[in-house]
Amino acid sequence: MYVAVPPLEIETRSLAIIDAEVPEPRPFAGEQWVVARRMIHTSADFDLLSHIRFHPDAIQAGKSALLAGADIVTDTRMALSGIPVRRLEPLGCRVRCLIDDPAVAKRAKSEGVTRAWAAVDEAMAHGGADIFVIGNAPTALYRLLDWMERGARPPKLIVGMPVGFVNAAESKELLLAQDAIPYITIAGRKGGSSLAACVINALLKLAREKSGV
DSSP: OOOOOOHHHHHHHHHHHHHHHSOSSOSSOHHHHHHHHHHHHHHOOGGGGGTEEEOTTHHHHHHHHHHTTOEEEESSHHHHHTSOHHHHGGGTOEEEEOTTOHHHHHHHHHHTOOHHHHHHHHHHHTTOOSEEEESSOHHHHHHHHHHHHTTOOOOSEEEEOOOSSSSHHHHHHHHHHOOSSOEEEEOSSOOOHHHHHHHHHHHHHHHHHHHTO
């Protein structure tokens, strides 16, 4: 029998269930656990705990960037739609997705590359971004890392979670192979726009709680 549960209580109960099903000692602690738990809440997939990877500086880098008014670029509109733009705007943050930009479509067609690849080029041609949120396209992550290898201005954080069977795992292996740029990623094939977006949500909550904003 269906019993109505208030929305806030649903979230509270869900997080409590996750805490109960992943008892101490957990694979992550402190703020890393807050972010990892949010990812489990979003996906209902406890197997993620074996695949989530945090750069040691990722949480602090993400919080600091958001509080400083980060320019955030996503690889898909789905990731963009999952990020609370109205709650970020008071901090001076801007969230963009360039995948539908006419200049990106033109660039992709003329160069014979994916629009995700071309969107990264378009972003980098205009100064890059403080945070890149990649939840779908391995080509976006490959291209971003290629820019970094060539000495472009690095972002303060990469949320790199492309999903799929072709090049997704490999692109994340490249991300994990470097340690100059903080990242939050999921090793292997798993990922997705909703997971990438929920990481930003979790970081925003942590940042606002600590700063009192």
